[in-house]
Amino acid sequence: GQNIDQPTEMTATEGAIVQINCTYQTSGFNGLFWYQQHAGEAPTFLSYNVLDGLEEKGRFSSFLSRSKGYSYLLLKELQMKDSASYLCAAPDQLIWGAGTKLIIKP
Amino acid sequence: DTGVSQNPRHKITKRGQNVTFRCDPISEHNRLYWYRQTLGQGPEFLTYFQNEAQLEKSRLLSDRFSAERPKGSFSTLEIQRTEQGDSAMYLCASSSVRGDTEAFFGQGTRLTVV
Numbered sequence: 608g609q610n611i612d613q614p615t616e617m618t619a620t621e622g623a624i625v626q627i628n629c630t631y632q633t634s635g636f637n638g639l640f641w642y643q644q645h646a647g648e649a650p651t652f653l654s655y656n657v658l659d660g661l662e663e664k665g666r667f668s669s670f671l672s673r674s675k676g677y678s679y680l681l682l683k684e685l686q687m688k689d690s691a692s693y694l695c696a697a698p699d700q701l702i703w704g705a706g707t708k709l710i711i712k713p
Numbered sequence: 714d715t716g717v718s719q720n721p722r723h724k725i726t727k728r729g730q731n732v733t734f735r736c737d738p739i740s741e742h743n744r745l746y747w748y749r750q751t752l753g754q755g756p757e758f759l760t761y762f763q764n765e766a767q768l769e770k771s772r773l774l775s776d777r778f779s780a781e782r783p784k785g786s787f788s789t790l791e792i793q794r795t796e797q798g799d800s801a802m803y804l805c806a807s808s809s810v811r812g813d814t815e816a817f818f819g820q821g822t823r824l825t826v827v
Binding site for chain 2 (some may be wrong): 611638648650655689694701702708
C-alpha cells in the first residue's frame with residue numbers, strides 16, 4: 608500500500624532548531640512536498656524535493672533520500688509563529704501524511 | 714482576489730440531505746484537487762481534475778460523492794444522503810499541470826451534519 612508517516616507532535620524552544628521527519632512508501636514518485644498549516648487555516652506550500660539532497664530556503668530546509676524513502680524538514684531560529692502543523696505529501700500531492708504538530712515554547 | 718475561492722465557507726445540514734460545494738481555482742491552473750480533512754489529520758485525497766477530465770478518484774470515496782468540472786474552470790463537489798461521518802472540512806486546491814508545482818488551497822468549506 609501507499610502511506611506517509613510523520614511524528615504526531617514535537618515540541619521545541621524559540622530560537623532553537625528542529626527536524627521533522629517523514630517516511631513514505633508510494634507506488635510512484637514525482638517529488639515530495641512540505642506544507643505548513645496553522646490551526647483553522649488552509650495548508651501553504653513550503654518546499655519541494657525531487658532529487659536527493661538538501662534544499663535550503665531561508666530558515667527552512669528540506670532533505671530527500673529517495674533510496675530510503677525519507678525526507679526531513681529542518682526549521683532554524685524557531686519563532687513562535689512557526690507553531691503549526693507540518694505536512695508532507697507525495698506523489699503529485701495525492702497522498703498526505705497526518706501532519707506533525709509543532710509546539711514552540713518561549 | 715486571484716486565489717482559490719470556495720463557497721460556502723460553512724454548511725450545516727440534516728442527515729440525509731444533499732449538499733453541493735463550489736470551488737473556483739486560480740484561472741490559469743489546469744489541475745484542481747478536492748480533499749477532506751478532519752481534526753488532527755492531514756488532507757485526505759478525494760479526487761482531482763486536469764482541465765475538465767476527472768483523472769483519479771479515491772477508492773475510499775463512496776458512491777454518495779460526485780464531483781464535476783464541466784468547462785475546466787470551477788468545480789462542484791456533491792454529497793448525497795449526508796451522514797454524520799461526512800462532517801469535515803472540504804478543501805479545494807489548484808495547481809498548474811506540472812507535478813512539481815505547489816498547490817494553492819482555498820479556505821475550505823466546513824460541513825456539519827446534524
